[in-house]
Amino acid sequence: MRWFFLVLALAIVTFVVALGPRGAKFSDPPFELFPDMDRQYKFKSQKPSHFFEDGRASRKPVDGTIPMGYSAPLNKEDGVPTSALDFSYGEGYYNTGLFGDYFGSGYPEELTLDQALLERGKQRFQINCTPCHGESGNGQGIVSKYWLIPPTANLQSDLVKALPEGQLFWTITHGKGLMGPYKGTINVQDRWAIVAYLRALQKTSATTAAN
Ligand code: HEC
Numbered sequence: 001m002r003w004f005f006l007v008l009a010l011a012i013v014t015f016v017v018a019l020g021p022r023g024a025k026f027s028d029p030p031f032e033l034f035p036d037m038d039r040q041y042k043f044k045s046q047k048p049s050h051f052f053e054d055g056r057a058s059r060k061p062v063d064g065t066i067p068m069g070y071s072a073p074l075n076k077e078d079g080v081p082t083s084a085l086d087f088s089y090g091e092g093y094y095n096t097g098l099f100g101d102y103f104g105s106g107y108p109e110e111l112t113l114d115q116a117l118l119e120r121g122k123q124r125f126q127i128n129c130t131p132c133h134g135e136s137g138n139g140q141g142i143v144s145k146y147w148l149i150p151p152t153a154n155l156q157s158d159l160v161k162a163l164p165e166g167q168l169f170w171t172i173t174h175g176k177g178l179m180g181p182y183k184g185t186i187n188v189q190d191r192w193a194i195v196a197y198l199r200a201l202q203k204t205s206a207t208t209a210a211n
Pocket residue numbers: 125128129130131132133143150151152153155160163168171172176177178179180182194198
C-alpha cells in the first residue's frame with residue numbers, strides 16, 4: 001500500500017508538472033519536440049509575403065508554362081509537338097513500342113539516332129534508372145544494397161539483351177513488378193533515348209579488353 005501511495009503521489013506530481021502551469025505566461029519560447037514540422041521554410045498559398053515586391057506569396061506561373069500531363073501545342077505543319085513536353089498516350093510504334101499486339105524491334109522512324117540522343121539517354125538513365133539498376137545496368141544500384149527481395153533486374157543479362165527495343169520502351173512506360181511506370185515523368189522521346197543508351201551500355205559491356 002505504501003508503494004501505491006508513493007507511485008500515486010509521483011504520478012500526480014508528474015501530471016501537475018507536465019500540465020500544471022497552464023495559462024501562465026512565459027517569456028521563453030515553448031519547447032517544441034519537432035520544430036521542423038511546425039516551422040517550415042515555405043509560403044502558404046494566398047498568404048502575404050514580405051519577400052516579393054507585390055507582397056503576395058502566390059506567384060503566377062512563368063509565361064508559356066504548360067501543366068504536367070497536358071501535351072504541348074502541336075506544330076501546325078506536321079502536327080508534331082512544339083516542345084519536348086510530350087508524354088503522349090498516342091498510337092503507333094513511336095508512342096507504344098508495339099506493332100499491333102506485338103513488341104517491335106528497332107527504333108521508330110520519328111527518332112534521329114545521333115550522339116545528342118545518346119547523351120540525353122545517358123543523362124536520363126543516370127537520373128532515373130541507376131539507383132536501382134546501377135551505372136552499368138548490372139542491377140547493383142544503391143537500392144540493391146538495401147532492398148534485397150526481390151532483386152532489381154540485371155539489364156546486362158542475356159534475357160534483357162534479347163528483349164526487343166519496343167519491349168524496353170514499353171517496360172519504361174508501364175513499369176514491371178516493383179518498378180514503377182515512367183509514362184508521366186519521362187517523355188516519349190526521352191524514353192527512346194534511354195532505350196538507345198541502354199543498348200549502347202549492353203554493347204560496351206560485351207567487349208572485353210582483348211577485343
Ligand atoms: C525502383 C527501382 C527501379 C527503378 C528506378 C527502375 N527499375 Fe527497372 N526494374 C526494377 C525491378 C525490381 C525490375 C524487375 C521487375 C520484375 O521482373 O518483376 C526491373 C526490370 C527492368 C527491366 C527488365 C524487364 C524484363 O522484362 O525483364 C528493364 C528493361 C528495366 N527494368 C529498365 C529500367 C529503366 C530503363 C529504368 C529507368 C527509366 C528503370 N528500369 C528504373 C526496378 C527499377
